[in-house]
Amino acid sequence: MKLLTIDIETSPQLAHVWGLWQQNVGLSQLLESGEVICFAAKWYGDEQTMFFSKFHHGKKLMVKTAHELLDQADAVIHFNGKRFDIPHLNREFVEAGLTPPSPYSQIDLLQVVKKNFRFPSNKLDYVTKKLGLDHKVQNSGHQLWVKCMAGDYQAWEEMKEYNLQDVVITEQLYDKLLPWISSHPSHGLYEDGEGQYCPNCGSKNLKREGKAYTALSVYQRYSCGDCGKWSRGNKRLDGVDVRGVQ
Ligand SMILES: [Zn+2]
Structure with missing residues (x-):
């Protein structure tokens, strides 16, 4: 990038x-x-x-x-x-x-x-x-x-x-x-190599640390061993089929 x-x-x-x-x-x-x-x-x-x-x-x-x-x-x-x-x-x-x-x-x-x-x-x-x-x-x-x-x-x-x-x-x-920095243009998009890159600094030194929860889904969460940015995988590990309505 x-x-x-x-x-x-x-x-x-x-x-x-x-x-x-x-x-x-x-x-x-x-x-x-x-x-x-x-x-x-x-x-x-x-x-x-x-x-x-x-x-x-x-x-x-x-x-x-x-x-x-x-x-x-x-x-x-x-x-x-x-x-x-x-x-x-x-x-x-x-x-x-x-x-x-x-x-x-x-x-x-x-x-x-x-x-x-x-x-x-x-x-x-x-x-x-x-x-x-x-x-x-x-x-x-x-x-x-x-x-x-x-x-x-x-x-x-x-x-x-x-x-x-x-x-x-x-x-x-x-x-x-x-x-x-939130919504930093993701380094992974500019890399040719396989694997996962820290979105903010491009490091591959990502540690699996807990899960990231949204209202409906759960994802693998990572922390970058170089810059300290938190990120999450894009694959839904689990989720709910029913959500509340008003
Ligand atoms: Zn990083």
């Missing part, structure tokens, strides 16, 4: 505003809309991280490369990418006259965090720190974006480091959260 971790950075919208407090900015006040300015990506299992930016590669090549990577991916790992990264990229694709990349599953780790846990903050930086993973690179805040917009080479070096580190820690978080 080809798993791609991806993270984008965008530029802010530029607008005329008449004050600082509680502004409603009309569309006629908008001078420039924000856009994707760079992205970092990494294939799972590859050492190499990739970085493409409008500054280093030009907008056209950056957008085309993001499209090609998504096109090759079976599943994409991101943090809040369902609401942020992927719609932003799709907008760039349609504006560039591209058709959709071939379909891929999305593993949005923000949704995994929200669904399973109650942390005081669901931000990537907080969650990764709390779980003892690497930290986000601290950036110099809004000024960094201003300098990058102005084409400052040093600022872009900082942006690149920041963006790449986000992809690295997002992948670390994926590894950590793997057994908590």
Whole structure:
């Protein structure tokens, strides 16, 4: 299975505003809309991280490369990418006259965090720190974006480091959260070999541990000796012929 971790950075919208407090900015006040300015990506299992930016590669090549990577991916790992990264990229694709990349599953780790846990903050930086993973690179805040917009080479070096580190820690978080991910695209579907594979990590190190019960049926239950994911066989071991009605 080809798993791609991806993270984008965008530029802010530029607008005329008449004050600082509680502004409603009309569309006629908008001078420039924000856009994707760079992205970092990494294939799972590859050492190499990739970085493409409008500054280093030009907008056209950056957008085309993001499209090609998504096109090759079976599943994409991101943090809040369902609401942020992927719609932003799709907008760039349609504006560039591209058709959709071939379909891929999305593993949005923000949704995994929200669904399973109650942390005081669901931000990537907080969650990764709390779980003892690497930290986000601290950036110099809004000024960094201003300098990058102005084409400052040093600022872009900082942006690149920041963006790449986000992809690295997002992948670390994926590894950590793997057994908590529900409806992960099943590794077994992508394997040619015989036997059973852990749906989430692809390991064959499955231990028979008890039975899995649904309202009507019972199945063999497994736990993965590598990632800790619980799964069950698809064959009904037993069941009931009569079910309650309301
Ligand atoms: Zn596993």
